[in-house]
Amino acid sequence: MSKPRLSVVVTRRLPEQVEARMGELFDVTLRDSDSPMTRTQLADAMKHADILVPTITDVIDAGLIAQAGERLKLIANYGAGVDHIDVATARQRGILVSNTPGVLTDDTADMVMALILAVTRRIPEGLAIMQKGDWEGWSPRGLLGGRVGGRRLGIIGMGHIGQAVAKRAAAFGMQVHYHNRRRLHAGVEDALGARYWESLDQMVARMDVISINCPSTPSTFHLLNARRLKLLKPDAVVVNTARGDVIDENALTRMLRAGEIAGAGLDVYEGDVSNPRLRELDNVVLLPHMGSATREGRMEMGEKVIINIKTFDDGHRPPDLVIPSML
Incomplete structure (x- = not known):
C-alpha cells in the first residue's frame, strides 16, 4: 500500500510549470489569486498542511508557528532569504525550514x-x-x-x-x-x-x-x-x-x-x-523588487522547493535545510 501524498499549501502563485509538477507529486493547494495570504489564512494553512511553501511576503513569526498543527513538519521557503521566518522557533517546534539558495x-x-x-x-x-x-535634440550639456x-x-x-x-x-x-x-x-x-x-x-x-x-x-x-x-x-x-x-x-x-x-x-x-x-x-x-525576476531564476527556485520537499518525503534531510546557527 502506497503512503498518502503530502499535503502542501503554496501561499502565492508560482510559475505554471512549477505548480503543475507539484500537483503531480503532492496533494497541493494553490492560490487562485496572486495576492498574499492574510495572517488568518496563513494560520489556517499551518494548522492543516504537512508542508507550507511561503514567499518573502509571508511573515511566519513565533505567533503563527505557535498555532501550527502537529502535521506541519517543513516550511519550504520559495526564496533564499528567510528573515521573514522565525527559524529558531520553528526548529523548537520540530518544524524544519528550507530555502532556495544560489539560483539568483x-x-x-x-x-x-x-x-x-x-x-x-x-x-x-x-x-x-x-x-x-x-x-528637443542632442545637446553637449x-x-x-x-x-x-x-x-x-x-x-x-x-x-x-x-x-x-x-x-x-x-x-x-x-x-x-x-x-x-x-x-x-x-x-x-x-x-x-x-x-x-x-x-x-x-x-x-x-x-x-x-x-x-x-x-x-x-x-x-x-x-x-x-x-x-x-x-x-x-x-x-x-x-x-x-x-x-x-x-x-x-x-x-x-x-x-x-x-x-x-x-x-x-x-x-x-x-x-x-x-x-x-x-x-x-x-x-x-524598482519593484525585481532583482530575482527572471523566468529562469523563478523556475530554478521552484525546482529547489520541489527537491527539498521530495527529499524530506523520502525520509532524508532537505538539501537546503536552514539551521539557526547559519543566520
Whole structure:
C-alpha cells in the first residue's frame, strides 16, 4: 500500500510549470489569486498542511508557528532569504525550514550593475523625456552623467552575490573594495582584484558607489545608519538589492533630498513599501523588487522547493535545510 501524498499549501502563485509538477507529486493547494495570504489564512494553512511553501511576503513569526498543527513538519521557503521566518522557533517546534539558495546570484548581480548604470548615467530621466515627447535634440550639456570606469565600488557583503557583482564591476573598469564578516581567502581576493576593509566606516568614506549585498540579520539592521551615511562622499551613489532594513531609509531620504548623497538605486525597501518622498527625486531609481525576476531564476527556485520537499518525503534531510546557527 502506497503512503498518502503530502499535503502542501503554496501561499502565492508560482510559475505554471512549477505548480503543475507539484500537483503531480503532492496533494497541493494553490492560490487562485496572486495576492498574499492574510495572517488568518496563513494560520489556517499551518494548522492543516504537512508542508507550507511561503514567499518573502509571508511573515511566519513565533505567533503563527505557535498555532501550527502537529502535521506541519517543513516550511519550504520559495526564496533564499528567510528573515521573514522565525527559524529558531520553528526548529523548537520540530518544524524544519528550507530555502532556495544560489539560483539568483547572477540575476541579482546583473540588477546591481543595471542600477549603478541607471543612476550614474541618468537613464530613467532620459527615458522619461522621450516618453513625454519633450526631447528637443542632442545637446553637449544635456543629461550629463558620470563615467563608471575608474570609480571605486564598495561591496557590503562578499558572498556569492557580492563576488558576482565584483566580477561584473571589474569588467566595467571599476575598482573593487569590500567589507565582509570574514575576509576572503587571498586567492579569491586576487582573482576578483578586490581590496578588503576591516573597518566599514573607513571603506564607505572613500567609495564612489556602495552596493549592499548582505543578508538581513539583527547585526545588519540599519547597518547604513544616519551616522554612517554621513561618512559618504557627496558624489557617492548607494545601490541596494539585498534587504530594505539594512539602510536607515528615512536618513537616506533626507540626505538625498538635501544633496548630501548624489543618488541611489533601490530594489528593496523598509517594510517592503517604497517611501513616497523617494519617488519624488530625480536622483533615485526605484524598482519593484525585481532583482530575482527572471523566468529562469523563478523556475530554478521552484525546482529547489520541489527537491527539498521530495527529499524530506523520502525520509532524508532537505538539501537546503536552514539551521539557526547559519543566520
